[in-house]
Each structure stands twice: as structure tokens, then as C-alpha cells.
Amino acid sequence: MTPDQAPSTNKPAATVKYRPHRPGDLGMIVHRHGALYLEEYGWEDPGFEGLVAQIAGDFLCNHDPAREQCWIAERAEDGKFVGSIMLVRDPDVGDGAKLRVFLVEPWARGLGAGKTLLRLCIDFARDKGYGRIRLRTEGRLEVARGLYKREGFRVIGKDKQAFSFEYESEIWELVL
Template sequence: MTEATVDGQVAEVRAFNRFYTRVIGVLGARMHDTAYSLTEARVLYELGTRAEMETGELRRLLDLDAGHLSRMLARFEAGGLLARERSAADGRRHVLRLTPAGRAELDTLNAASASAVGALLDPLGAAERRRLATAMAAIRQVLGDAPRPASGTPYVIRPPRPGDLGWIVHRHGVLYAEEYGWDHTFEGLVARIAADFAEGHDPRREALWIAEVDGRPAGSVCCARGDDDRTAKLRLLLVEPSARGMGIGGRLVDECVEFARRAGYRRMVLLTVADLAAARRIYRRAGFRLEESEPGVPWGGTTVTNETWSRDL
């Protein structure tokens, strides 16, 4: 990555920070026309999420200066918002909890915050709201705040909707470029497969599925007709990095295999490359076996070994 690219990215993040702090009003001395600063409001919020919390735990959670936090807590205690007592487990530590008055103040702050966010969202349409929520979730996840979905997280496997084929082409192009260095010629191959499906697939013998997590596409797979009426092809398997580890890849492959069996195919084949280790593990678990391998046409100078896998249905 060039120095100019890094400088541009730094400038963009700083510009976003300036914009967003202005939008949510944190540049003022008080939050949402209340008596509390942003830091004070956050301390009340964190205390309100638990029945009680140790002082040291609160300081570490918010990375606050010990002296600054101590003065703040003293003001809350003097104002009747906070009760502080020594820990029964360790007399050297103090345990904090909000009083009924403190919880009432927190309710006021939460209502004011919700109202402000509601006013921010009101002018936006449904699609813009989803786009905004998706972008915010992505920022949290990339910067390490939001945990990645774990195995057992709910997801949906559904038929394609308008726009899904474009998403499949786009995400194949982006992910394989980022993870394997493949160029636009691979994206072109995926586009041709998607176009063939859109223009002439037989719904009795061919199908495509989208995996969806939190309302957003997270994976895909396609069952297409093979070289003869007895053979089906598994194509376009993709799982977003944020959704890996949830079992989505295996579920998509199982869906594809089961459809092919119901459609009357006797055999299923797929083409992959040797570098795709995670995909190969999914195929093996689904009963596919490596049939043949040979040097492939490189995408963007990347040497690949093409593999053909198959299984009986």
C-alpha cells in the first residue's frame, strides 16, 4: 500500500470523525440538553447495565483517568445518583450502583438519546436506514467492537431476489482479489455464470440460494445443469468473511445437493482450486471426492491448480 493511499485513508477517517461528532452533537458541553457531559452520560449508562460494578472495572472499561473518574463519582454520590460501598469480597475495593434517582436520570438520558437518533433517521427511507445500519455495524466489526457471528447465530437460506446476482458477482470479485490476488477476469467468469442463470435457467432443474444474516446477504450457492441430464453442477459457493464459522457454507452445499437429488440428477460435480482449503473441507464433509486436478489458467498472474470434485446422488 502506497504512502499516498495510507494518507488518504487517514484523512477520510478523520473527516468522518469530524462529521459524525457534529451530527450526534458531542461537541457541546452537555448531552442532548441535559446536565451531563458525554463522559458522565456514558458512566451512568455503563453503571445502569449492571446491578453493581467495581470502580476499577468501570475505569478499565472506559479507559478513564482515575482522578477524573473519582471526582465524577463523588459528584454523582453527592447528588444522590450513586451509592458506593466497600466490596464484601475485598475490602480494598469499592462497589458502585445507581440509586433510584440515578436510574431515573439514566432513563431521561436514554429517552433523549433515542429521540435524537429518531430525528436523525426520520428523513431517511427504509433502504437508506438499512444502508446506514449496515455501514455502522461494519465499522464496529472492523475496529473490533462488534463480535463476529458465532456458530448457532440465526441465519436464513432463501431464493434470490432482484439485485442478488449483482451482489454475487461483486462480492466474488472483491473477496477473491483481496484474499487470493485474482483479477477482473475471474469476476468476468462469475458474471457469465450469473448471466447464464438469469437468462435461461430451468427452475425445475436449476436453483440458486442466498444466505442472509441480520437481513444482509452473507453467502450464495447455485445448482446448475451439467454436461448431461444426469449430472448437476455446484457453482458460485461464497461465504462472507464476517459469517464464516457459522456453518453457512455446509448448509448451502447441503441445500444444493438435496435439490439436485430431488430434481432427478444422479451425480453432482464442482470445479474449485487447490488453494481454497476451507471450501475443500466443506466439499469433503458433504461427500464430494477429488476426481482430477490440473494446472489452471491464472487470474492476474496467480498460478492455480484446478480441481474437479464429484459425488453420486
């Protein structure tokens, strides 16, 4: 990492490694989504964590390893969880895939883990012959939205999502 690429904070440098999921990882993904969205956005509704748990459970029980994947980023020095991303077939779009459970821990932001996870997902989708990737995100997730835009995703729609609060969800798509 060159000085002009270094994070703007005084975080210690970390080496991040990437791997496919293994037993226990999906539970960590559910836990960290619930805890992090509470800490950063005040999302106390158990429905959000339940949604992430449903996505994780569906993946564990039904995923096709030849066409779907979940990656984990972890600190090389000690295996500490850094982040996650998942690509699954989109049953609503014939040649499409969905990007799910994308998360990078706050302490690891600025290390390039988000960009690498997203590119792993895009490269895998291309390799497997998907024609497009769709995702949902929320307007306050500015860093993630910027990353999606830089990688070529575009907003194709908006709708309302409701837990114990309502927010506008953005639907983004990358044509491969």
C-alpha cells in the same frame, strides 16, 4: 449452538436465513466474488470476476427453475448478505449438475451457513433426479475443500486454469 460448536473467534452470534435468489442478488454475487478473491487471494485479474458474471448472466437468462436454483444466505436481523450457492444442469454429464458461485463472507464463517447452503444444493439435486454434482475449486480454499470432502465429494481430476496467473483447478464430484 452448543459451546463446542461455537466459532473459535469472538464473533457475535447471528441467525442466518436462506432463500431463493431474487432481483439484484446475482449482481451482489459477482461483486462479492470479485472483491473477496482480491482481498483474500490477491486475484486482480478481471477475468475471474468476468467468469462469475458470465455464470450469473447465463443463469439469469437461461435457467430452468424446475431443475436449477440459486440460494442466498442472509443475516435474519437485517438482510445482510452472508453467502450464495447455485446448482445448474451440467450439459457435459447427462445426469449431472454443477455447483457454482459458492461463497460465504469471512465474518460469517463458522456459523454453519456454508454447510447449510451445500446441503440445500445436494438435497435439491437429489429431489430433481440428478445422479451427480460436479464442481471446480482451487487448492487454497481449504475450508471449502474440507466441507466438500465431509459431504462425500471426491476429487476426480485436475487441470490448469489461467487468468493473468495460472493455478491448478480441482474437479470434485458427488455421486448421489
